[in-house]
Amino acid sequence: MATAKATGQVNAKRKPVFVKVEDLKPGTTGHTLIVKVVEATPVKTSFRPNRSRTLLSRPAPPARISECVVGGETGTIIFTARNEQVDLMTKGATVILRNSQIVMFKRSTMRLVVDKWGRMEVTEPAKFEVREDNNLSLVEYELVTVPDQGL
Numbered sequence: 001m002a003t004a005k006a007t008g009q010v011n012a013k014r015k016p017v018f019v020k021v022e023d024l025k026p027g028t029t030g031h032t033l034i035v036k037v038v039e040a041t042p043v044k045t046s047f048r049p050n051r052s053r054t055l056l057s058r059p060a061p062p063a064r065i066s067e068c069v070v071g072g073e074t075g076t077i078i079f080t081a082r083n084e085q086v087d088l089m090t091k092g093a094t095v096i097l098r099n100s101q102i103v104m105f106k107r108s109t110m111r112l113v114v115d116k117w118g119r120m121e122v123t124e125p126a127k128f129e130v131r132e133d134n135n136l137s138l139v140e141y142e143l144v145t146v147p148d149q150g151l
Contacts, residue, residue, distance in 0.1 A: 016098065022074035022134065026110055026141050029101035033112075034123070035070040035079070036130050037093045042066045042086070070095070070112070072126075075134030078105075079112045085120055094126040108140045 016032040024031065043065040066086040070079045079097070081089045088095060099118035105111045114120050 020074040021070075021072045021077055021136065024077060024102055024110065024112065024136060026102055026104060029099075031097070031100045031102075031112075033072065033097045033100065034126060035072055035095055035097060036126055036128075037089050037091055037095065038069040038071055038076060038130055038132065040066050040068040040081070040086075040089045040091055069135070070097075071130040071132065073128040073131055075131050075136055077110060077112050077135065078137040082113075085114065088120055088122055092125075094123050096121050096123050104141070105137075107143060109137050110139070110141070111137065 019031050019033055021033065021035070045062045045065055064083050064086045066081045066089060068079045068081055068089045069076050070089075071077065079089070080103075097112070097114055097118065097120055100112055100114045101118070102110050103113050
């Protein structure tokens with residue numbers, strides 16, 4: 001087994017590449033965006049006991065989920081906030097979403113999420129106006145299987 005020598009050099013961090021809301025596509029990851037929260041709606045969650053915690057004395061609290069309409073100058077999309085993310089997503093707040101990804105809701109519409117590998121932070125209010133007439137979450141997609149061409 002080969003061992004690598006430590007060079008003592010620190011890898012330089014890359015500058016984030018900010019994308020616009022209209023550039024988001026189904027199944028893509030690693031997006032960094034600056035968005036304004038247009039509205040935040042809490043979602044009622046049902047309590048499902050976690051099998052691994054049933055042996056412990058206290059059951060896990062139910063997850064807090066909020067569906068938030070967020071947007072920029074090119075459009076809006078629904079952002080699904082979970083647990084402590086819900087506290088950051090207040091109406092009118094400007095938030096930086098780092099390493100966010102697009103997930104398909106009910107296999108047909110896009111939602112923006114930040115999972116455990118991403119980061120969210122509230123920043124100073126943005127100077128742009130949100131374009132609310134271009135909601136990407138209202139566009140329905142259909143999964144199409146392409147037959148193998150036998151290359």
